[in-house]
Amino acid sequence: MRLSAPIYRLKRRAKVLSRAERIPLNEALDRVAVAEGFTSWSLLAARASATAPSRALLARLNPGDLVLLGARPGHGKTLMGLELIMEALKLGRRGVFFTLEYSENDVLDRLRSIGGDPAVFGDRFAFDTSDAISAGYIIDRLASAPQGSVAVVDYLQLLDQKRENPELMVQVRALKAFASARGLIIVFISQIDRSYDASARPCPDLKDVRLPNPLDLTLFNKTCFLNDGKVQIEALR
Template identity: 70%
Template sequence: MKLSAPVYHLKRQARLLSRQSKAPLHEALDRIAAREGFASWSLLASKAAETAPAGGLFARLAPGDLVLVGARLGHGKTLMSLELVVEAMKSGNRGVFFTLEYTQRDVLDRFRAIGVEPARFNHLFDFDNSDAISADYIVKTLRAAPRGTLAVIDYLQLLDQKRENPDLMAQVRTLKAFARDRGLILVFISQIDRSYDPAKKPCPDIGDVRLPNPLDLSLFNKTCFLNEGEIRFQAAR
């Protein structure tokens, strides 16, 4: 399947079309899909999911991993993280999405954007957007989670936004030890610093992660960076 642009770009075009034409977003999505040769957006998204790189990436993850997924705003880091959740659930594991940014409806809409009907995984998926999200909260929430559970933290830079929370370094160390002990996979969505220049480097890397507070990025043993449809995956040696 060859699309005229990556799925996240097509979604952006649909949102713009929806605003301009004052049509519901689902109608705009279907119009974009028709332009690409599909009868509906759901068919386009489902076909795209079959060739999505998340399956190959998930196959390279293991219990105990701390994974960093980084990209500029609008370049697919949330969709990639949700695709990893879906891959975990397809294999029979639980998926959890912790967020300080999105509502449950936002996340369910993004599942549909990647061709997944959320009801299919109701028994395996948990959504949590508590204002209390921090390392201690995540540890408490996942204490009884079975080995192989994949949890997404959206996003890294917000973990220590409250003064009463431990500093970011301490929280990531806590979560690293917890993931290793419990056999969980923790995926952290990360912002990229504004100094990153795609004209000089086609894809960001670990040096481009936005760090308002000190953090040893070697705590993450696997990274995935995205830009303009390009994906760079790296595992620590």
């Protein structure tokens, strides 16, 4: 069965329904799922996961990769990052989600929306919502992570928001060297500049990455850009 919209849009539809009818989000999600022909949201999420672009992306990633995952707000980049971790966990790997954007409840909510249950994976999965997240902090947290582990950082443009943190370029270079030395995959969720015109190109690219502070984008060797359900994956070298 083909979904009437990408899962991120269906989730947005459920949020609107939840607010409009003042019902719990999980009930609204189930209602949306029923309208799509499923008995529950968990079944819909499982079906979506079976064909998720995150599976194709993970298949193209190698230990040591530094990846940029970009999209405009509301186009599913956070869900994609979490789905990527879920796919890695299914293969027996370790996954960590670092976020400077969301609270613990927000992360759990998004995990539920894609059918993820942290309890299933035990200590192979972790997420971190500390305000102290920076390159040094991430390196410390991943010091014992085995090769092939996947870390998602949400998001790139917030890493140097605190003045005491090193410049963004310095942090990304440090994480690139760390990922390469340890055989880890580090994925940065990224904002896209408002100037991006979807009518001109179906997906953004590196030219559209929002950079309030200088950053050499050639530090990344893989990119994944999303827009309106479309996915564009590219190896830069």
